[in-house]
Amino acid sequence: MSHASQAARVRTGVRLLGTLLLLLATTLLLSDSSALKENAEPPVRIPSNVAWTGETLATISKGDAFRGLLLARRCNHCHGEEGFSAVPGFPNLAGEDRLSFWKQMQDFRFGKRTSPVMQGIAEGFSARAAADLAAYFAMLPTASDAQDNRVFPHAMTDPSRASMAIRLIVFGDGQRGIPPCQSCHGPVSYVKGAPPLGAQNGEYLEQQLEHFSNGNRANDINVRMRSIARQLTAEEKTAVSEYYGAGLGPGVTSR
């Protein structure tokens, strides 16, 4: 081994060591500054990228139901040919409100609502494609007919909870600040982004109420649904969900 090559090796070693030290120093500095920032201000949390501006509403209203019909072949396997899911833990999409559907697709797409299955699927749909799908699913009828083989209305496990459900759906609970379900989800009045629940699976609704109350799902604009769900007891969540899941919820289910 020559003297020159040995010197070159030493130089490379020193350079490597220097780089490593520099990297270590930067990591330390960066971690230090982020810790300082955390003390100063809480991080800004954006629940959803969707806002009900005129542009958003225009995008959704341009949805083409026929294109949606073609795109919906990807959805049919889980959400059913007619928009009624065979698995009670998956949501029914028949008669789904356009705005709600579009918002959920965007939230899945941008990771604001988490789901191992839906996040991957929603990334494949553009804003326009989601609007097309929304137009298609909104068109699907929710009334049953002789030919369909849907499993939708599931009987309540405990029918004695019906009165509790009716009270919450129609009157809410003013003492605790729980507004009635029907004042946003219809048919009494509607709020943008609140889907109709009359044809929704009970098990899915119960899961979502649970997720809202423990913060696992936090994509509702201005903490609206989280504020309500965290006030409900476990029994009330079950009662309301099963009541809707039994097809007993009030009013029209598609608009």
Place this chain on the structure above:
Amino acid sequence: MRKKVGFAAAMTLLGLALLSTRYYMVDLPVWHFFGGGGGPDPVTLHLQGEFVESNLGAAEDPAGALTVRMIAQQFVFVPQCIVVPAGVPVRFRITSADAVHKLSFLGTNYGLEAVPGAVSEATFTFAKAGEFKIPCYEFCGAGHYAMRGQLEVVARDQFATLPPGERRSCEPR
């Protein structure tokens, strides 16, 4: 003739006086027409500005002054439950995401209107400790009568011992 003109003028003035009491129907549009406003956009409150959800609730500035930021919307106040110390001026900053709402602190003389597109600000001092309900006092829609927040006034030294998360709001987590 003069009497008639006087009568007409008086009636016009009376009409205007009556109309001017309809603040949200008359004064507010006029105010907006002449360039008033500039408040937060009610539909994008959650995207930017001081009313993003991580900034809601009570916040203390370095000098120790307390500011409570709230959103009123159909049909919940956010946060639904707030804690403030007794005997200390507390600044409230409130806006609405949809209709006009009104907070009315039951058991006190205080109330504050939440108007979409504007920030209402007021400083209140709650003399005695206790729990106060905050019902919505301005009809805002179908769920109006069940729209109710809660205010917990605690003693000043007790407030100082609360952990930071519970000082922001007293919502169950």
